[in-house]
Structure formats: structure tokens, C-alpha cells
Amino acid sequence: MTQKILEVEKLNKVYPNGTHALRGVSFDVNRGEFLVVIGLSGSGKSTLLRCINRLHEPTTGKILFEGNDITNIKGKPLRSLRSRIGMIFQHFNLIPRKTVLTNVLTGTLARTGIVKSIFGIFPDEERKKAMDLIALVGLTGKENRRADNLSGGQQQRVAIARALMQNPSILLADEPVASLDPATSHSVMQYLKKVNEELGVTIICNLHFLSLVRQYATRVIALKDGILIYEGNPSEIDENWFQTIYGEDAVEVTID
Amino acid sequence: MKATQETLQLTSEPKGLAQMKKVMTAYAIDLIHWAYITLVTYKIIYQKIIMDLRNPDFSWNEPVYALAMGALLAIAFFFTKLSLGRAVKGLYDLDENQGVLREPFTILGYFTLFLTFIAGLFISQVSIREFLSEAGLLGAKRIFTALLHPNFGIIEPAIFAAIETIYMAFIATIIALPFAFTLGFFAARNLMNGSPLFFFLYNLTRFFLNMTRSIEPLVWAIIFSVWVGIGPFAGMLALCLHSVSSLAKLYSEQIENISDGPIEAMTATGAHPIQIIWFGVVPQIILPYLSFTIYRWDINVRMATVIGLVGGGGIGTMLMQYQGLAKWNEVGLLAITIAAIVWVMDYSSSKIREAIK
Numbered sequence: 156m157t158q159k160i161l162e163v164e165k166l167n168k169v170y171p172n173g174t175h176a177l178r179g180v181s182f183d184v185n186r187g188e189f190l191v192v193i194g195l196s197g198s199g200k201s202t203l204l205r206c207i208n209r210l211h212e213p214t215t216g217k218i219l220f221e222g223n224d225i226t227n228i229k230g231k232p233l234r235s236l237r238s239r240i241g242m243i244f245q246h247f248n249l250i251p252r253k254t255v256l257t258n259v260l261t262g263t264l265a266r267t268g269i270v271k272s273i274f275g276i277f278p279d280e281e282r283k284k285a286m287d288l289i290a291l292v293g294l295t296g297k298e299n300r301r302a303d304n305l306s307g308g309q310q311q312r313v314a315i316a317r318a319l320m321q322n323p324s325i326l327l328a329d330e331p332v333a334s335l336d337p338a339t340s341h342s343v344m345q346y347l348k349k350v351n352e353e354l355g356v357t358i359i360c361n362l363h364f365l366s367l368v369r370q371y372a373t374r375v376i377a378l379k380d381g382i383l384i385y386e387g388n389p390s391e392i393d394e395n396w397f398q399t400i401y402g403e404d405a406v407e408v409t410i411d
Numbered sequence: 412m413k414a415t416q417e418t419l420q421l422t423s424e425p426k427g428l429a430q431m432k433k434v435m436t437a438y439a440i441d442l443i444h445w446a447y448i449t450l451v452t453y454k455i456i457y458q459k460i461i462m463d464l465r466n467p468d469f470s471w472n473e474p475v476y477a478l479a480m481g482a483l484l485a486i487a488f489f490f491t492k493l494s495l496g497r498a499v500k501g502l503y504d505l506d507e508n509q510g511v512l513r514e515p516f517t518i519l520g521y522f523t524l525f526l527t528f529i530a531g532l533f534i535s536q537v538s539i540r541e542f543l544s545e546a547g548l549l550g551a552k553r554i555f556t557a558l559l560h561p562n563f564g565i566i567e568p569a570i571f572a573a574i575e576t577i578y579m580a581f582i583a584t585i586i587a588l589p590f591a592f593t594l595g596f597f598a599a600r601n602l603m604n605g606s607p608l609f610f611f612l613y614n615l616t617r618f619f620l621n622m623t624r625s626i627e628p629l630v631w632a633i634i635f636s637v638w639v640g641i642g643p644f645a646g647m648l649a650l651c652l653h654s655v656s657s658l659a660k661l662y663s664e665q666i667e668n669i670s671d672g673p674i675e676a677m678t679a680t681g682a683h684p685i686q687i688i689w690f691g692v693v694p695q696i697i698l699p700y701l702s703f704t705i706y707r708w709d710i711n712v713r714m715a716t717v718i719g720l721v722g723g724g725g726i727g728t729m730l731m732q733y734q735g736l737a738k739w740n741e742v743g744l745l746a747i748t749i750a751a752i753v754w755v756m757d758y759s760s761s762k763i764r765e766a767i768k
Contacts, residue, residue, distance in 0.1 A: 208679055238681030248672035252694050261690050265681030273689050314676075321680055 159222075160186045160324060160357050161207065166216035168202050168381075176202040178381040179216070184325075189351045189358045191372035191389070193365070195401060199381040200361040204327045207359070208240045209233060221324070238265030241318030241356075245330040247310040249302040255313050256298040259285040262320025281320075288316040292346055308339035315346055319354070326350065328360040332367070340364075344371050365392065365407055437496030438485060444495050445488075446481025448523060450474060455530040493519050557739030558746060565741055569726065569748045576725030577752065579643045580711035583650035588704060590655045594620065595662025596688065602666060616659075624656040628714055632723040646723025650711050661703045662696070669695040702764045709760040716749050726752075 161184040168177040176199045184190055192200045205211040207218060209225070218226050225236050241262075249258050260277050262285075267277060277285075289298055292312035297305065302313055311331060318326055328347060332340035348371055351358045362368050368375055369389045377385035377392075377400045385396060392400075397407060450473065458467040488494055492515040497503055503514075511517050541547060594616055596602060603613035631649035639645050674691035682690065719727015726749060733741040 210675060210678060234681040234683065236681070237679055240679070242676070242679040244672065244676065246672050248676035250673045250676075250690055250694050252697075253690075261677060261682070262680055264677065264683070264686045264690065269683050269685050272686055317676075317680070327679075 158186045159183050160220070161359075162217075162219040163203075163207070164217040164219075166203070166206060166218065167214045168199070168206060168211065169214045176381050177206070177213075177216075177378075180378070180381070180383045182376055182383060182386060184357060184359060186324075186357055187351070187355055189348070189360070189371060189373045191368050191375050192359065192361045192378060193363075193368060193375060193400060194378035198378040200378055201329050202381075203378065204242075204329050204359065204361060207325075207327060208237050208242060210242075234265055238321050239324050241321050241323035241326040243311065243314045243318050243326070243328045243331050245333045247307070247314045249310055249313055249317075251301075251303045253302055254299050255289060255294060255302050255305070256282070256285055258302045258313055259289060259316045259320055262317040265321070285316070285320060288319050289313075291319070291349075292316045306339075307335050308342055311335065311339075311343050312346060315343075315350065319350065319356075323356060325357045325359060328358060330361045330363065333363060340367065347371070365397065368392070433500045433502060437494065437500040437502055438489060440496030440499055441485035441489060441494050442478070442481045444481070444523065445484035446474075446477045448526065449480040449484070450477035451526050451530050453477070455533055456526075459533050460529075492516060495520060554739055558743035560740055561744035561747055562738075562740040563744060565744060569729065569745055572719075572726040572729045573748050573752055575643055576715045576719065576727070577712055577756075579647045579723075579725055580650060580708060580715045583647045583654055583711050583715075584704065584708040586647075587651045587654035587658060587707075591658035591662060592700075594655065594659035595666060596692075598659055598663035599666035600663075601669075601671070602688070602692070620656045620659055623652055624660065628653040628718055629721060632718040632721050636722040641722035641724070641728075643724030646715055646718045646725060646727075649718055649723060650714060653714075654707055654711060658703060658707055662700060665696050665699045665703070666692060698767055701767055705760050705763050709756045712756045713753055716752075 163183070164181050166177050166180045167175075169175050180199075180203060192203060194200050202211055206213045207220075209228075213226060216226070217224060220236060220240075225233075228236060250261065257275070260281065263277065263281050264272055267281075271277070286298065289295060292315050294309060294312055294316070297309070302310060305313065315326075326347070331347065332343050335343060344367060347358060347360065350356050360372075362372075369392075372389040375385065375387060375389045375392065376383055377396075379400060385392070385400060398405060453473070454467070458464050485494075485496075489497070492503075494502075495516050498511070498514070498516045505511065505514070597612055597616040598620060600613065603609040628649045631652055632646055635645035635648040636642075639648065669692060673695065674687060677687045677691040715723065715725055716727045716730075719725040719729070720731045722728060722731075726745060730742060730745045730749070733745065
């Protein structure tokens with residue numbers, strides 16, 4: 156399938172403090188891709204991801220999700236859009252003091268009634284699905300542990316299960332391994348790859364390490380000062396491109 | 412692409428206006444600062460210390476002249492290194508490695524502090540002579556002797572009054588709880604900056620909380636004792652009102668300090684705003700809330716004693732009656748009872764708060 160799932164057109168984002176985070180960024184994402192966004196810290200990667208599910212409001216430009224313009228939707232349509240886009244974060248953003256199972260079940264909030272969710276009444280099939288996803292990310296037996304007592308890598312896997320609970324068409328991953336050690340980083344990336352290949356979820360992922368990019372990405376875009384400066388295959392990023400993206404003095408650090 | 416950039420820049424506030432506002436604020440700070448220095452120097456240093464006047468005349472011209480003098484001095488020193496307003500608003504180009512402790516404006520700040528200290532000594536009529544006078548010391552001895560020989564004959568009514576005080580404080584805390592809980596959300600800036608309506612509600616709540624909190628519970632107790640009659644109910648209402656505003660303030664500060672991560676994550680799942688608060692905010696605040704609430708009960712017990720002094724019921728009212736009759740032995744027993752309650756509450760509340768941490 157090469158059908159477009161997401162089209163971003165001339166996206167601009169200016170924060171109230173005057174920071175110009177994105178400047179005329181345009182790109183398409185095809186269904187089933189593992190798209191990686193690279194660039195220095197502050198180059199606009201996080202902003203870009205957060206504009207896609209409208210956690211941040213784009214200043215100008217247009218975003219089409221499955222052919223529909225979602226740049227200005229509000230209220231219920233916006234919530235239902237967000238429910239179809241899963242997201243995982245650098246700092247996992249799990250709910251402290253709640254169990255792994257409860258955390259995973261929060262992925263269903265958009266389709267659970269407000270009162271029911273407050274009293275923790277989730278349907279049996281949702282609970283079953285949550286258990287299956289916890290098994291998928293290799294955390295069977297930890298359902299009733301407090302999420303904030305797990306290790307970083309395990310917390311990120313809970314976050315992946317929570318995002319999958321939404322039945323997403325796209326999974327946004329904002330530097331998912333930036334606060335993990337190298338071995339754990341690979342394990343989390345492997346799970347993302349599995350989600351991408353076995354469940355067919357399109358993935359858009361911000362990454363720092365080029366070695367990870369080459370290993371997992373099917374396509375790469377690079378941002379510099381909010382401008383999209385590269386779009387292509389991960390294998391085509393040579394020394395020249397590397398220095399254009401990361402600056403003259405940058406030296407590549409590998410992670411094995 | 413270039414055109415979009417230029418139009419975008421026009422939307423942000425022009426720099427000149429912001430700078431102008433800063434300079435105006437800095438000048439206003441300087442004006443008030445210099446006016447204060449002028450007024451204190453004239454009224455205390457000149458009239459009280461140099462002229463040694465007991466009751467110097469006051470006329471409303473004096474503060475007006477002081478303000479005029481302040482305006483002049485503020486202009487005169489605005490472009491020197493003596494402008495506190497410019498320092499506060501960050502209008503000086505300072506060497507960041509140097510620190511500000513030796514800058515002239517800091518020394519001026521110390522001078523103002525010193526002036527205020529001197530003025531404070533005179534206004535509170537600090538007098539070593541009266542503190543150590545013979546008649547005074549005799550009176551103190553009489554009271555302390557009586558206090559140290561408490562009259563245990565009134566232990567029974569004293570204990571009943573103490574129980575009344577503790578329960579009054581408990582009920583005041585419990586009734587205040589749901590109101591404070593709800594208002595806490597409305598008074599939290601990070602939840603309320605979404606739309607102009609929410610921001611208006613935020614400001615309204617803050618205004619209400621600040622108003623009720625700035626009036627002492629003692630004053631509320633007087634108001635309520637006229638309203639519902641002297642007794643524990645009036646005291647309870649006063650404590651309750653004050654607890655609502657103090658707790659709501661503490662709660663809202665707790666909400667402002669939570670991490671945004673879980674809120675962002677819940678928003679990203681497509682959850683309803685109420686669900687975002689229940690799953691993203693509440694788990695982060697529940698323990699500090701409990702801790703604050705127990706602490707508040709502890710404070711309320713102590714305050715209930717004071718409120719009793721103006722007719723709010725409980726052991727404070729009893730203390731007031733015996734003190735009015737100069738029955739110092741009975742007052743002694745009540746003082747011991749109060750100390751015991753306060754100690755027990757303080758100890759148990761800190762133990763409970765430690766346990767739930």
C-alpha cells in the first residue's frame with residue numbers, strides 16, 4: 156500500500172514568545188511507513204509531532220489526515236482524531252501511583268463514558284485487550300505493579316501498550332529512547348518495529364542517533380531551524396548531509 | 412515563504428511598547444521608594460529622634476509632599492546606578508559574573524531596610540526600661556505564680572470545652588473540603604489559561620480567595636457571632652470560611668506544580684477534559700492534598716482556641732471569661748489544657764502526614 160495517510164502542507168508554527176519553530180514544512184507520509192525525523196535539539200521536531208495531533212496549534216499551513224483537513228477541528232471531532240493517533244513521549248508520561256493495567260486502559264478514554272471511566276469501570280473485552288497488549292510488549296505478570304516503580308524501558312513499553320489501546324492508525328514517538336540506555340533503546344525500538352510490521356501501524360518517530368535511524372527507518376526527513384532540509388532514504392545520509400544537518404563540528408556518535 | 416514570515420512577525424507585540432511599559436513601571440517603583448524614604452526620614456528620624464517630639468502633628472500635606480519629593484528624586488536618580496526600579500525590571504546592563512551585592516542600588520536597598528528597622532523600633536515603642544521596671548516585674552511574678560498553681564477544680568468543664576474546640580475544628584475542616592477542592596481547580600493557572608472565559612473565572616476565584624483570606628478568622632468570628640449568635644457555630648463558620656480560602660490556595664499551588672507529562676499524554680489519547688483532570692491531574696495531587704488537609708485541621712484547632720476569645724465557643728471562650736475575672740489559677744489550668752491539645756494535635760498530625768508520604 157502506498158496510500159497517503161498524512162499530508163503536511165507549508166506548516167508554520169510561531170510560539171507566543173516569538174520563537175519560530177517551523178517554517179513552511181511540507182511532506183507526506185504513506186500508510187505503513189516508519190518515518191524518522193532527525194535534527195538538533197530545538198530544530199522543531201517535537202513541535203512538528205505535536206502539531207500533527209494538535210497538542211500544539213499550527214500558526215499557518217494545513218494538515219490532512221486520511222484526506223480530511225484537520226487543521227482547525229475542535230471539540231469532539233478533535234478528540235476522535237487524537238484517539239486515532241497514538242503518542243509516546245521521551246519521559247513516558249505515565250500516570251504515577253496507578254497500575255500498569257490502569258495506565259494501559261487510559262488508552263480507551265476517548266471511547267469510554269466519562270462517569271464510567273472515573274469509577275474505573277472498563278468493559279471486559281477492553282481489559283482482555285489491555286492484557287493482550289501488555290503481553291505483546293513483554294510485561295506479562297506486571298499488570299498490577301505500580302507504573303512508576305518500573306524501569307525506564309519497561310515504562311516506555313507500558314506507554315506503547317497504552318498508545319496501541321487506542322487502535323491507532325499512526326503512532327507518534329517523540330524521542331522515545333532519549334532517556335534510556337543503549338541496550339534498552341534497542342529493545343524499545345524493536346517493539347516499535349514489531350508494531351509497525353506486524354500491526355501495520357504507521358510510525359513517525361523523532362530520533363537523535365543516526366545508527367538507530369539507519370537500522371529502523373524506512374524513510375527519513377531532517378529539520379534544521381524549523382526548515383525541512385532533507386527527505387530520503389536512511390542509507391543516503393552521508394558525511395556531507397550529516398554535517399549539514401548537525402553542523403560543521405558534529406561528530407557522529409554511535410549506539411550499539 | 413518570506414512573505415508569510417513577515418506577516419507573522421507583525422502579530423507579536425511591538426518591542427518599543429513593551430520597553431516603554433517597563434520604564435514606566437521602573438519609574439513608579441522608584442517614585443514610591445523615594446517617597447517612602449522621604450516620609451520615614453522626616454517623621455521618624457527628624458521629628459522623633461532629632462526633635463524628640465512625643466506626639467508630632469500630622470497633616471495630609473506631608474504624604475503629598477513626600478510623593479512630590481519622591482517624584483523629583485526618582486527623576487534625579489533614574490539615570491544613575493541608584494534606581495531600584497530599573498534593577499527590578501532588568502533595565503541595567505549588568506556584568507553577569509559580578510553579582511549585584513555591591514551595586515549602588517543594592518546598598519540603597521539595605522539603607523531602606525535599615526531605615527525601616529529604626530522606624531519599627533520607634534513605632535512599636537520598644538522600651539527596655541518598661542520591660543524591666545519594678546512594678547512590671549512584680550505583676551509578671553504574680554501571674555506566673557498563679558499560672559504555676561493551676562486550679563484543678565475546673566478540669567471537667569475545661570475538658571468538655573477542649574472537646575468542643577477539637578470537634579469544631581474538625582467539622583470546619585470537613586465542610587471546607589469539597590468547596591476548597593472545587594475552587595482549587597479554578598484557581599490553578601495552568602488549567603485555566605485555555606480560553607478568555609476560563610481566565611476570567613480564574614481571576615474571579617483568585618479575587619474571592621484573596622479577599623476572604625485577607626480578613627482574619629478572628630474578624631469573621633466577630634461577624635458570625637453577631638449573625639448566628641455567640642457560640643461554637645459562629646466559630647466553626649469563621650474557621651470554615653478561612654479554611655476554604657487557605658486550602659484552595661494551597662491546592663491550586665499544588666496543581667500548578669504538577670508535571671505536565673501525564674496531562675499531555677491524556678490529551679493525546681483523545682480524552683474528555685474531565686477525564687484529563689481525573690487521570691492526568693488527580694493522581695498527582697491526592698497525597699499532598701491529604702497532607703494539607705490534616706495540617707489544616709491541626710491549624711484549625713489552634714485557631715479555634717483564639718477564636719473562642721471573641722465568643723466563638725470552646726476553650727477560648729472559657730479562657731476569656733476567667734481572664735476577665737482575673738482568676739489566674741483557673742487561667743493557668745486552661746493554658747495547660749490548651750498546650751496539651753496543641754502538642755497532641757501537632758504530634759499526631761505530623762506523624763500521620765509522615766505515614767502517608
